[in-house]
Amino acid sequence: MSRVSGPGPTIADIARAAEVSTATVSHALNGTGRLADATRRRVREVAAVLGYGPPRAPRTRTLGLAVTTFAGHAWDFVEIAYYKRWVTAATSAAHARGYALTTLPAARGAEPLWHTLAVDGMLLLDSPEGDTVLRALRARGVPVVFDGKPAVPRPGDVWVDNDHAATTREVLDHLAAAGARRIALQAGYGGESYTQEVTGAYRAWCAERGAVPLVVPFNPIDTVGHAFDGYFAAGPRAAAGAEPVDAVYAVYDPGGAQVLAAAARHGLRVPGDLLLVCASEDPSYAQHDPPVSTVTFHPEVLAEAAVGALADLVASPAPPAPELPGGRTVAAGLLVRASSRP
Incomplete structure (x- = not known):
């Protein structure tokens, strides 16, 4: 049985394919009427195969963000000013490029999440050695940009960081x-x-x-x-x-x-x-x-650079030129106040 061509199947198309009346199709799909369970199930299966239903809206382009240091601990990283400012700036940068930004909690619990998460690319902050999130994303081929050099960089990895x-x-x-x-x-x-x-x-x-x-x-x-x-x-x-x-x-x-x-x-x-x-x-x-x-560490500058690099990777997943490993380094700043003046 093949899907019908054109704008989408009608009730009449389903009735013909299931060899029932249009009234039976209507009852089966709406949960009304007196139909045998087998008939109702068969009509719904045929409708699914033909692709009957309201048109699906295109999925919003989405970037993900996760802080994976101290992996698995239930800590609220946005209580730390650095991460709070980074996430806020990354959200603005993602929206400016037409992406939604999904921020994932630190307490991950179920590892299958990272094998099914629907994102176009991921921002990983402070990824430690043995990062299980990174391993899952690499296995799926999801583009990743790091804030902080990854523990074991690979050719083509992109990150933003301070010296x-x-x-x-x-x-x-x-x-x-x-x-x-x-x-x-x-x-x-x-x-x-x-x-x-x-x-x-x-x-x-x-x-x-x-x-x-x-x-x-x-x-x-x-x-x-x-x-x-x-x-x-x-x-x-x-x-x-x-x-x-x-x-x-x-x-x-x-x-x-x-x-x-x-x-x-x-x-x-x-x-x-x-x-x-x-x-x-x-x-x-x-x-x-x-x-x-x-x-x-100027988190706003880091976040803007990371989101821009990830958007570029999503648009063109080819690795960066070998002479540009890692991407951008942002200068940190020492703000001298009374506590360190003699």
Whole structure:
């Protein structure tokens, strides 16, 4: 049995194909009349095969967005100022190009979602090593653009990012020029390229100066900064003769607040006893007393570039030229405020 040609099958077409009357077709499709179940089912099957029904509207062109670092945890990433600003800018950029933007939650639950999600392309933010979402999208051939270099880049991968190594060195040089002698890095939580590049740059900077690196593990629920208890002036390491930490670069948004809380508990003045820089887009840091120095990654610029690159990939899925691996690098900015001035 073949589908009829033309604008679409009629009830008469279905009646002829099913060898029943038009009245029987009408009853079968509308759930009325007294028909045998087998007859009703057969008429509906014939109607489906012929393509009977209201015309389907074309699917809206859609891009997807997912933050896949800390995979599977039920965390609200839009509470973080960086992601909130990124998503808002990406939505505007997608709409300007005629796409809807679907933002997926961090707690994914059912992995089959990524094998059936109806999108033309995906934006992946902070994709970690072993990213199951990326694996599913690659298997389906869905175009992907990354915010942050993928853990294991492949030929043709496209991403937008900052130069985190250069930014880390800028922050550390700034703190050292302000008089810091023992600079700690609060990091080491995520498995995405951002954490790895910042930590690697910090260790290299310390090695060049003969300093012992100190990476203080970030814990999102450590709101009072207990991780610093052993390293500030009143801590046991200082009491044992170890040089206390006198500056911190906190590389995650909540880290600055944790450092400030720990300093207050230990009676340390910022910046008198402790210098602080935090990578964050949160405007409240500028309103703090004292105002906190921050690093901005310019999420709006990153989002605009990523959406543009993904729209280009969807329109022409050929990989970029080999001499342009990765795409665009956006310069970060160090906003110096009182917390890191001597």
